[in-house]
Amino acid sequence: DTEVTQTPKHLVMGMTNKKSLKCEQHMGHRAMYWYKQKAKKPPELMFVYSYEKLSINESVPSRFSPECPNSSLLNLHLHALQPEDSALYLCASSPMITGGAGNTIYFGEGSWLTVV
Amino acid sequence: DQQVKQNSPSLSVQEGRISILNCDYTNSMFDYFLWYKKYPAEGPTFLISISSIKDKNEDGRFTVFLNKSAKHLSLHIVPSQPGDSAVYFCAASPLGGANNLFFGTGTRLTVIP
Numbered sequence: 001d002t003e004v005t006q007t008p009k010h011l012v013m014g015m016t017n018k019k020s021l022k023c024e025q026h027m028g029h030r031a032m033y034w035y036k037q038k039a040k041k042p043p044e045l046m047f048v049y050s051y052e053k054l055s056i057n058e059s060v061p062s063r064f065s066p067e068c069p070n071s072s073l074l075n076l077h078l079h080a081l082q083p084e085d086s087a088l089y090l091c092a093s094s095p096m097i098t099g100g101a102g103n104t105i106y107f108g109e110g111s112w113l114t115v116v
Numbered sequence: 117d118q119q120v121k122q123n124s125p126s127l128s129v130q131e132g133r134i135s136i137l138n139c140d141y142t143n144s145m146f147d148y149f150l151w152y153k154k155y156p157a158e159g160p161t162f163l164i165s166i167s168s169i170k171d172k173n174e175d176g177r178f179t180v181f182l183n184k185s186a187k188h189l190s191l192h193i194v195p196s197q198p199g200d201s202a203v204y205f206c207a208a209s210p211l212g213g214a215n216n217l218f219f220g221t222g223t224r225l226t227v228i229p
Contacts, residue, residue: 006159031215042205042219043160056214090159099209101148101167105217107159 003027004108006091012114015081021111023074023091031055031097032074033105034066035090043090043107049074050097081115088112119143120208122220130228135193137223139206142187146218147211151180151191154203154222163204164191168211196227 004025035043048056049068065077091108129135147168152160166173166180179192206220
């Protein structure tokens, strides 16, 4: 089972709203990720959690706030977003945080976010 | 600075024929290479990978070849099927450090029935 599930699949929010994206994996993976993908572009890394602790923040604006409640769950809290933040947000997980052979990153289906 | 490059934005192949997708990289620290397949409005699906200590890995209709001296890898799909039509991303992961994937810009494969 290599499943990462994300909810909601689609989200429309106003610039003053507060919303959250949720992600869950049951593969026992210790690293979880948030990526952002714009149309016709490759995914861009936002955050990495390792053993429920934030390890990497790729200079993401504070209007995006990640949270890892436990080893299976990852949330992305959204507040005061801009229209240019509209994108596909991808959650992913891998067995460990370190790069190298066998440490495959598995992606969820993504949450389409539209900011109006 | 694009460390992983897919120079062909699109490729069309007749059903039943071989599809060859190419990828070049510049960073000699890359140790693990992956191919992902992506349908519109969905997340990337892991397809096949190869470690830098190998030069070939095969899984059913999919084979990935790695030429370390040329810093080049390719994905062969044979025979190609209409359901293979998607965008294919090549990605690379450096040895040690954080497991950050460096993605190519993708190649859109269209398999014509």
